[in-house]
Amino acid sequence: MTDASMPSATPETRHKVSLVTPDARTQKRKAAEKRFRMYGIAGIATGLIFLVVLLVTIVSSGMGAFQQTFINVPVYLDAAKLDKNGNRDIDEIKKVSTFGYTPLIQDALLQQVRDAGIETPLEKRGDMKALISASAAAQVRDTVIENPDLIGQTVDFRILASSRVDGYLKGRVLREDVARDKNIDATHLDIVDALVPLGVMQKTFNLAFITGSDASESRAESAGIGVAMIGSLFMMLVVLVLSLPIGVAASIYLEEFAPKNRITDIIEVNIANLAAVPSIVFGILGLAVFIQFMHLPQSAPLVGGLVLTLMTLPTIIISTRASLKAVPPSIRDAALGVGASKMQAVFHHVLPLAAPGILTGTIIGLAQALGETAPLLLIGMVGFIASNAPDGIASGLLDPNSAMPAQIYEWAKRADPAYYERAWGGIIILLGFLISMNTIAVILRRRFERRW
Amino acid sequence: MNDMRIVERDVDTNNVKISAKGVQVYYGDTHAIKDVDVEIQDKTVTAFIGPSGCGKSTFLRCINRMNDTIDVARVTGDIRIDGEDIYDPRVDPVQLRAKVGMVFQKPNPFPKSIYDNVSYGPRIHGLARNKAELDDIVEKSLRRAAIWDEVKDRLDAPGTGLSGGQQQRLCIARAVATEPEVLLMDEPCSALDPIATAQVEELIDELRRNYSVVIVTHSMQQAARVSQKTAFFHLGNLVEYGETGHIFTNPTDPRTESYITGRIG
Numbered sequence: 001m002t003d004a005s006m007p008s009a010t011p012e013t014r015h016k017v018s019l020v021t022p023d024a025r026t027q028k029r030k031a032a033e034k035r036f037r038m039y040g041i042a043g044i045a046t047g048l049i050f051l052v053v054l055l056v057t058i059v060s061s062g063m064g065a066f067q068q069t070f071i072n073v074p075v076y077l078d079a080a081k082l083d084k085n086g087n088r089d090i091d092e093i094k095k096v097s098t099f100g101y102t103p104l105i106q107d108a109l110l111q112q113v114r115d116a117g118i119e120t121p122l123e124k125r126g127d128m129k130a131l132i133s134a135s136a137a138a139q140v141r142d143t144v145i146e147n148p149d150l151i152g153q154t155v156d157f158r159i160l161a162s163s164r165v166d167g168y169l170k171g172r173v174l175r176e177d178v179a180r181d182k183n184i185d186a187t188h189l190d191i192v193d194a195l196v197p198l199g200v201m202q203k204t205f206n207l208a209f210i211t212g213s214d215a216s217e218s219r220a221e222s223a224g225i226g227v228a229m230i231g232s233l234f235m236m237l238v239v240l241v242l243s244l245p246i247g248v249a250a251s252i253y254l255e256e257f258a259p260k261n262r263i264t265d266i267i268e269v270n271i272a273n274l275a276a277v278p279s280i281v282f283g284i285l286g287l288a289v290f291i292q293f294m295h296l297p298q299s300a301p302l303v304g305g306l307v308l309t310l311m312t313l314p315t316i317i318i319s320t321r322a323s324l325k326a327v328p329p330s331i332r333d334a335a336l337g338v339g340a341s342k343m344q345a346v347f348h349h350v351l352p353l354a355a356p357g358i359l360t361g362t363i364i365g366l367a368q369a370l371g372e373t374a375p376l377l378l379i380g381m382v383g384f385i386a387s388n389a390p391d392g393i394a395s396g397l398l399d400p401n402s403a404m405p406a407q408i409y410e411w412a413k414r415a416d417p418a419y420y421e422r423a424w425g426g427i428i429i430l431l432g433f434l435i436s437m438n439t440i441a442v443i444l445r446r447r448f449e450r451r452w
Numbered sequence: 453m454n455d456m457r458i459v460e461r462d463v464d465t466n467n468v469k470i471s472a473k474g475v476q477v478y479y480g481d482t483h484a485i486k487d488v489d490v491e492i493q494d495k496t497v498t499a500f501i502g503p504s505g506c507g508k509s510t511f512l513r514c515i516n517r518m519n520d521t522i523d524v525a526r527v528t529g530d531i532r533i534d535g536e537d538i539y540d541p542r543v544d545p546v547q548l549r550a551k552v553g554m555v556f557q558k559p560n561p562f563p564k565s566i567y568d569n570v571s572y573g574p575r576i577h578g579l580a581r582n583k584a585e586l587d588d589i590v591e592k593s594l595r596r597a598a599i600w601d602e603v604k605d606r607l608d609a610p611g612t613g614l615s616g617g618q619q620q621r622l623c624i625a626r627a628v629a630t631e632p633e634v635l636l637m638d639e640p641c642s643a644l645d646p647i648a649t650a651q652v653e654e655l656i657d658e659l660r661r662n663y664s665v666v667i668v669t670h671s672m673q674q675a676a677r678v679s680q681k682t683a684f685f686h687l688g689n690l691v692e693y694g695e696t697g698h699i700f701t702n703p704t705d706p707r708t709e710s711y712i713t714g715r716i717g
Contacts, residue, residue, distance in 0.1 A: 260523050330560035334623070336521060338573035338630055339550035348572070349562055 058427055064170045065425020068206035068221060069161040071132065072199065075108040075140060079152040088148045098137035101144075102129075105136055105159065118194040122187055130184040131191065133160035135215065135222040161201060163220040163418035165192050169203050172417055209425060213388045214407065220418030223411070225426045227385045231301050231401030232370060235381075238305020238397065239312055239369050244362050246309075247316030254317075255324045256346050275314035282311045283375030291379060299383040299400035304376055308369040315368060319361025323354040356448035363441040367434050373405040382406045404430050469494040469634060469664040470515060475529035477510050477519065484510045486688040488529075492681070497656060497665045499679035499696065501672055503716065506685040508668045509557075512636050515666065516552035517545040533634065550577050553627035553663075557639040559619035561611030561626070566603050569611040569622055570594060573630035589629055597625035598655050617648025624655060628663075635659060637667040641674065653678050672712055676700050684708045686716075 017023055022030070079086060081104065082096050106128040113120065113128075122128070136159035143157070144150055164184040167173035169192070178184050195201040212224020258264045286307035290296045296303050327350045335345035376382065383400035402410070404426060411423040470492040477485035485507045492498050500508035510519070517538060519525040531538050538548055550573070561569050570590045573579075580586035590607070594600040599621040603614070611622050620640055627635060637656070641649040656678050659665055669675050675682050676696060683693040684705075692699060692708045703709045710716045 328560075330556060330558055331562065332521070333518065333554075333556055334560040334562060334626075335572075336518065337516070337549060337554040337556065338576075338626060339546050339548075340572075340576055341546045344576055348576075353563065 058424060058431065061421065062424030062426075062428040064172070065209055065422045065428075066206060067170070067203050068209070069166040069169050069201055069203050070158050071109065071136075071161050071195075071201050072156065072158055073105065073108045073112055074154050074156050075104055076154045077140075077144060077151050078104060082144060083148070083151050088151065090145070090148060093148055093151075094145060096141070098141055101137040101140045105132055105140060105157075112200055113191055113195070116194065116198055116200070118191060120187055120191055122191065127188075130188045131162055131165055133162050133221045134219050136160055160221045163416060164188075165201070166203075166221055167418055168192060169196070169201070170421075172421065209422070210429065211388070213385050214402065214410070215386055217414055217416060217419075220414075220416045220422065223419070223422055224388075225404060225407055225422075225429055227388065228402040228404045228407035228426075229429070231304070231381070231383075232403045232405075234301035234397055234401065235305040235308055235403060236366055236370060238302060239308045239366060240362070242305070242309040243312045243316050243365065247313050247362075248320050248358060250313075251317045251320035251324060252346060252351070255321050256350070257342065271314050271317050275318055278374070279311055279372050280374040280378065282307050283378030285310065286375060286379050297398055297400070298380040299402075300398050301381075301401050301403075302397040303379050304381040304403060305397075307375045307379055308372060311372065311375065312365040312369045315365035316358075316362055319364070320354070320358045323357025323361065324350060326357065327353045356445050359448075360441040360445045363437050363444070367437040367441075370437070371405055371430060371434060373403075373409055376403050376406045377409070382410055384410075404433075467494040468492070469496075469533065470666075471532045472511075472514075473530045475511065475514060475527065475531060477507070477514060477528075478526045479510075479522070480524040484688055485514070488690045490683060490690060490693055492664060492666060494664045495660055495662075496681055497660050497667060497679040498681040498683065499675035500666065500668045500683050500685060501670075501675045501711075502685035502691075503711065504670070507688040508683075508685045509638050511685070511690075512638055512666060512668050515634065515636055516549050516554055518549075518554065520545055550630045551632055552634040552636060553630060553632035555620070555623050555627050555635065555637045555640045558643050559616055559623050561614070561619050561622050563610060563612050565608045566594075566611050566614075566622060567607040570625050570629045573626060577630055579630065593625040593629035594622075596628050596659070597621045598651060598658070599625060615648075617644050617651060620644060620648065620652060621655065624652070624659075628659070633663060635663045635665045637665065639668050639670060642670060649674070672700070684711060686711070 081100055083089075083093055085092060103125060106125045109128045109132060110123075110125055113122075136157075139159055140157060143155070162184070164173050164178070164181065165188070168178075168189055173181075173184075175186060175189060178186055178189060192201060208222065208226075209224045210229075211226035212222065213227040215221075215223040254264060254267065286303060290303045290306055291298055296306075331349050331353065332345050335349045336342070340348065381401070381403050383402050385401060408423050408426040408430065411419040411426060414420075468491045470490075472488055472490045472492075475485055475488045476483070488507075488511060500512060502508050513519045514527055514531060515533075515538075517527075519527055527539065533548075533552070537543070562572065564572075567590055570593050571580075571586050574586060574589045580589055591600060591604075594603060599618055602618060603609070603622075611619065614622060620643070624635075624640070640656075641652050644652065653674065656665055656667065667675075667678065679696045681694065682696040682699040684691045684699065684703075684707075686707050692703060692705045699708060700712060703712065707716070
């Protein structure tokens with residue numbers, strides 16, 4: 001009963017209450033409402049604070065990965081070392097491994113240190129090893145093989161510095177730490193300090209982090225997320241091509257055509273349950289069905305895509321059914337009333353109206369799948385691909401590959417703190433993808449939302 | 453009652469268009485229509501009146517088998533249009549609904565252009581061989597629904613952008629575009645203001661020349677104004693059916709009298 005209908009026995013006292021001074025009951029109600037609002041504001045504020053903390057942490061820890069220290073060094077490509085017979089035969093040049101190039105680079109850097117007049121106890125060529133990335137020799141070798149005419153000349157190279165040097169310049173490696181580090185010592189850091197003002201060592205934007213491939217444990221400076229990005233892209237293609245048509249067709253059937261009986265009820269409950277199944281369960285299902293039973297290749301984006309399709313389907317079906325349900329029945333009546341068949345009513349009128357919702361659901365399902373790691377670990381989507389595209393992953397869907405979240409997980413596992421930084425950097429890129437996908441979903445929804 | 457009438461009471465024809473015998477409708481366990489027998493004549497406006505939930509809309513929806521779309525609804529008995537049993541298993545409800553048009557309580561134009569709204573029916577039934585014919589059908593239908601002059605310059609505008617009364621007339625145009633023989637109207641004026649209502653009522657009288665019109669209405673004045681025949685439903689029963697003038701002035705059943713004098717319903 002409401003209070004309006006209660007004390008009808010005392011009309012006189014009720015009339016005496018002034019409207020200007022609220023009675024105790026009203027004040028209590030008002031206070032309760034105010035408290036409730038405060039709880040809401042407090043909840044939202046807490047959420048916002050955590051979000052800001054999260055974003056600040058991610059950005060501050062990960063931005064370093066987008067910058068890398070390079071050494072500008074003129075390397076004399078000694079013909080006596082690289083092309084002993086002097087006939088510029090490409091096959092013979094290819095026989096010289098990176099071990100043939102390393103001394104040339106080290107000599108070149110040592111020469112630079114001497115030319116700059118830096119006083120240092122490091123006088124041997126081998127002392128420069130700690131400054132130069134292990135992948136620098138491969139870079140120089142690739143350039144030479146591409147253009148053998150360079151042999152005998154002095155060529156300016158921009159080679160990667162080692163991850164310790166990079167870490168020192170980014171503040172990750174401190175002078176106190178290097179005492180315990182067998183890879184580098186304080187004298188090296190003195191050289192770095194002297195070379196930076198000369199412009200020999202430079203910290204610049206590192207495109208290779210976004211486009212490059214993974215690298216071994218000892219070469220953190222050359223690792224990139226590009227190949228894993230392509231792996232994720234292939235998987236998303238598989239997910240989109242399979243889950244959108246299957247999901248939409250299944251929801252249209254269930255929502256518009258299927259009889260409402262016990263069987264469809266069971267299917268409905270199961271779809272809702274599937275959406276809540278932990279993703280690792282889909283991973284082990286994929287391992288058992290696609291790899292062990294159907295013998296599809298391990299680590300392949302095709303298998304990854306299939307597993308993620310299983311995971312995304314319930315999301316798409318649920319959101320599609322919700323948007324089909326949201327189309328007012330009057331539209332269906334109108335179509336049926338002029339003599340459209342059920343299918344015509346659905347495809348001409350209901351589906352176009354539900355399309356924005358379906359699209360949004362699909363994109364959000366895809367975004368979810370893009371960030372999924374657990375099932376990928378079980379089907380081995382953590383391939384170590386150290387050669388850049390298109391070499392390592394030429395045949396696309398069936399070649400072993402990694403995916404962005406799996407790559408981040410791999411990096412986070414590695415010992416070198418340089419990889420820790422790259423893991424954060426990878427998270428920034430992944431978040432960038434997720435945020436842009438969700439933005440597209442919102443824009444689509446706004447653009448195509450129709451009134452009826 | 454006599455001063456309210458705007459239409460001729462005379463029934464031009466005695467041809468039976470729709471005949472129902474022993475119609476029962478169940479919604480799950482609810483017995484919504486109980487043994488209804490009625491004969492609806494051609495080129496006549498027949499009004500179904502009665503209190504809310506009495507089954508008049510349900511019975512209307514039996515005539516074009518719209519109840520088929522409700523899973524729990526079950527219809528038994530015999531409904532014939534021009535002597536053909538519309539619940540015969542060989543009858544395709546899609547074909548039936550092209551022959552029996554329907555206008556709904558709430559104006560429900562498709563969220564498409566005015567032109568597309570009207571041309572949709574003819575298009576799916578293949579009534580026009582080319583664009584010119586389709587244009588003709590659209591114009592004719594909009595004229596018949598007395599809305600042509602208001603929309604002829606903006607056929608590409610969305611149908612949902614029209615006012616309520618215009619939307620309802622657009623829905624009528626859409627219903628007549630498929631050249632139906634029977635037009636069912638389920639409280640077509642309940643969402644309209646008096647002016648729009650008057651326009652639609654005039655339209656209904658116009659439509660009588662070509663179609664057999666069945667209208668469900670809550671307004672007894674409206675039934676008196678537009679119809680030649682009136683059927684009074686109460687609790688799923690067809691209580692009384694006859695000439696409108698007769699029902700309103702000299703009802704035979706006490707329930708009808710109570711309803712039209714405002715004692716029940």
